[in-house]
Amino acid sequence: xxxxxxxxxxxxxxxxxxxxxxxxxxxxxxxxxxxxxxxxxxxxxxxxxxxxxxxxxxxxxxxxxxxxxxxxxxxxxxxxxxxxxxxxxxxxxxxxxxxxxxxxxxxxxxxxxxxxxxxxxxxxxxxxxxxxxxxxxxxxxxxxxxxxxxxxxxxxxxxxxxxxxxxxxxxxxxxxxxxxxxxxxxxxxxxxxxxxxxxxxxxxxxxxxxxxxxxxxxxxxxxxxxxxxxxxxxxxxxxxxxxxxxxxxxxxxxxxxxxxxxxxxxxxxxxxxxxxxxxxxxxxxxxxxxxxxxxxxxxxxxxxxxxxxxxx
Amino acid sequence: xxxxxxxxxxxxxxxxxxxxxxxxxxxxxxxxxxxxxxxxxxxxxxxxxxxxxxxxxxxxxxxxxxxxxxxxxxxxxxxxxxxxxxxxxxxxxxxxxxxxxxxxxxxxxxxxxxxxxxxxxxxxxxxxxxxxxxxxxxxxxxxxxxxxxxxxxxxxxxxxxxxxxxxxxxxxxxxxxxxxxxxxxxxxxxxxxxxxxxxxxxxxxxxxxxxxxxxxxxxxxxxxxxxxxxxxxxxxxxxxxxxxxxxxxxxxxxxxxxxxxxxxxxxxxxxxxxxxxxxxxxxx
Numbered sequence: 133x134x135x136x137x138x139x140x141x142x143x144x145x146x147x148x149x150x151x152x153x154x155x156x157x158x159x160x161x162x163x164x165x166x167x168x169x170x171x172x173x174x175x176x177x178x179x180x181x182x183x184x185x186x187x188x189x190x191x192x193x194x195x196x197x198x199x200x201x202x203x204x205x206x207x208x209x210x211x212x213x214x215x216x217x218x219x220x221x222x223x224x225x226x227x228x229x230x231x232x233x234x235x236x237x238x239x240x241x242x243x244x245x246x247x248x249x250x251x252x253x254x255x256x257x258x259x260x261x262x263x264x265x266x267x268x269x270x271x272x273x274x275x276x277x278x279x280x281x282x283x284x285x286x287x288x289x290x291x292x293x294x295x296x297x298x299x300x301x302x303x304x305x306x307x308x309x310x311x312x313x314x315x316x317x318x319x320x321x322x323x324x325x326x327x328x329x330x331x332x333x334x335x336x337x338x339x340x341x342x343x344x345x346x347x348x349x350x351x352x353x354x355x356x357x358x359x360x361x362x363x364x365x366x367x368x369x370x371x372x373x374x375x376x377x378x379x380x381x382x383x384x385x386x387x388x389x390x391x392x393x394x395x396x397x398x399x400x401x402x403x404x405x406x407x408x409x410x411x412x413x414x415x416x417x418x419x420x421x422x423x424x425x426x427x428x429x430x431x432x433x434x435x436x437x438x439x440x441x442x443x444x
Numbered sequence: 445x446x447x448x449x450x451x452x453x454x455x456x457x458x459x460x461x462x463x464x465x466x467x468x469x470x471x472x473x474x475x476x477x478x479x480x481x482x483x484x485x486x487x488x489x490x491x492x493x494x495x496x497x498x499x500x501x502x503x504x505x506x507x508x509x510x511x512x513x514x515x516x517x518x519x520x521x522x523x524x525x526x527x528x529x530x531x532x533x534x535x536x537x538x539x540x541x542x543x544x545x546x547x548x549x550x551x552x553x554x555x556x557x558x559x560x561x562x563x564x565x566x567x568x569x570x571x572x573x574x575x576x577x578x579x580x581x582x583x584x585x586x587x588x589x590x591x592x593x594x595x596x597x598x599x600x601x602x603x604x605x606x607x608x609x610x611x612x613x614x615x616x617x618x619x620x621x622x623x624x625x626x627x628x629x630x631x632x633x634x635x636x637x638x639x640x641x642x643x644x645x646x647x648x649x650x651x652x653x654x655x656x657x658x659x660x661x662x663x664x665x666x667x668x669x670x671x672x673x674x675x676x677x678x679x680x681x682x683x684x685x686x687x688x689x690x691x692x693x694x695x696x697x698x699x700x701x702x703x704x705x706x707x708x709x710x711x712x713x714x715x716x717x718x719x720x721x722x723x724x725x726x727x728x
Contacts (some may be wrong), residue, residue, distance in 0.1 A: 143566070167542070167545030167548070167549040168545060169541035169542060169544055169630065170445075170541070170542040170545040170546055170549075170554075170557050171543035171636075172538055172541065172542070173539060173541070173542035173605065174542070174557060174560070174561075175540040175560070176597065176598055177560075177564065177598050177602075179571060179579075179598070180566055180576070180579070180594065180595050180598030180708075181564060181598045181599065182598075183575070183579065184478050184565070184569070184572035184573075184575035184576045184578075184579060185567050185568070185569070185572045185575075186570065186576035187576070187578065187579075188571060188572045188575050191574070191575065196712045201711075205562045215597055226574055241466060241470070243682050244462065244463040244466055244467075245463065245466060245467050245470060247463050247517075248460065248463035248466070248467045249467065251460065251711060253460075253464060258471075258517045259467060259471055260718075262471050262474050262475065262715075262720060263474075264710075264717075264721065265478075266474070267655075267721055268570075268655065268703075268706050268707070268710055269659075269660035269703060270658070270660075270661060270678050270702065270703075270706075271659070271661045271678075271679045272679075272681045272682050273681065273699050273702050273703055274701070275676075275682070276681060276685065276695055276696070276698075277477050277481045277696070277699060278477070279685060279695075280480075280481060280484065280492075280660070280692045280695060280696060281451070281477060281480060283487055283690075283692075285489075285492075285493040286493075286496070286692075287477075287480050287496045287497070288498070290493070290496040296719050319473065319474075319477075327718075328722065329720070331512065331722050342711075346631075349462075350457070350458065350459060350602070351458065351459025351460040351630075352458050352459035352462075353459070354459065355459045355463070361492055376568075379568075380568050380570045380571065381570065382662055383502065383570065383641065383662070384662055387662075388682055399618050402570065402571070405571055406568075406573070406662075407571075409574040409577075410450060410574065410666065412575070414482070415574060418574060419574065419575075422568070422571035422572065422635075425568060425571050426568055426571060429566070429568055432566075433566070440654075
């Protein structure tokens, strides 16, 4: 994300002081040209973050059927196994549903919420306070609350029973389990996205909006024809943030709520990586899926950037 | 604004009505689970199932004591506090000099290093959980809090460095040059000139990372493991969920207990926390 935002600001910043560099460069000592004090952080970051990702790419090409077995080179065998595996395709389907259904719903609702909040209606302070709540709560705490609400005797069925629907085991029924996981993600994602989008919409010049109103534009038009295009590139950044979070972090909710079941109905790609590595100890398979997920992440970011590129 | 909109014909207000309705429905969806789990933590299973939204008949704290005993929550809180504090400290020790150097760097090397940190946002560190686990084993730190204290700052470095660097860029170079004339070393310049000015940036970085370190789940789960002497609060909490016959009152009491420190900080530092969360994503 930062790359994108920063790339823009960097070029802007880089071109702004055109006069200064010539003299400065001549005076530049090695100390100034090479940021030596950044080395410890860089090394730390390389060892703990970049190292494991590089190792992931290596392990994806090894045959390593368990911690105590010596790994051997396997070429593309892991990928062949992965692509021939029913479970992998089930996981791909689940991740696709999660993103294709969950992400647009989250972003559109977050935008409408943000649009409402920036009009400063009665109670907007309370709303802003509440919208932050999901961002504060850890994944285990959120999951435990939903676990209690969605169990067959929980709050959701308690409310639905008088209406004649009752007794659904939301997390244990193959037809509702994935929906329940997506609902938990929407619950925690909408608020934070809305707050972020609102911070961008706050900066929109109210005079243009007033002028449009005088010209007879309704709220719906103002929201979609004015605010949306203005905030479009920023909404793109928020969308990418939530896309990566859904793609990678869904494993936590799945692990805490359903462990991928019933059957494979909630096994997402991220959870499959976890399951293969730490439950089934099929390490080459797990990391091959990791590589696939990495590629999907990059492709998805590119697609989002294309769809929500700045138009002005 | 509200008065103005009221004067508009209905057709033009559809947008506000729709988004307003959605907003308050969502607000209700945020509040109801809270209310439910807070009242549930004072009830037993039967009361929770029979009348989920009723206030508890007694404000009995026995669920809390059971949760604390059953999952060793005090010990887990102590572990979380230790892990979070040391990880925060290490983050600052690494990120401050790095941001200082990057903010002052004029050459291409600085740009490249900054780019490397910025790319960090794309790293699916979670997918690389297994190699991270191997690294812990290789360092002889598997199943220890120490490794998580080492690892968490690395995950926080990209964002922390980006935020602090942008703060330090606003400091005029003349200030530093004047200090260097007086014979101050780089580290003295950092401590005496840059640090005091960067306090708001440091606060942002600390709050943001406090949230992510305190709330971290998968890393502590895999790397610290189930040992009650070492595990953090986030790992301890789900152990209250039992496949056969969870005591929901106890589970909700444990959840409430886990959330208290975060709410305490949020209530005390609401403004700063909101600003931190905003800059966290705007920069990130």
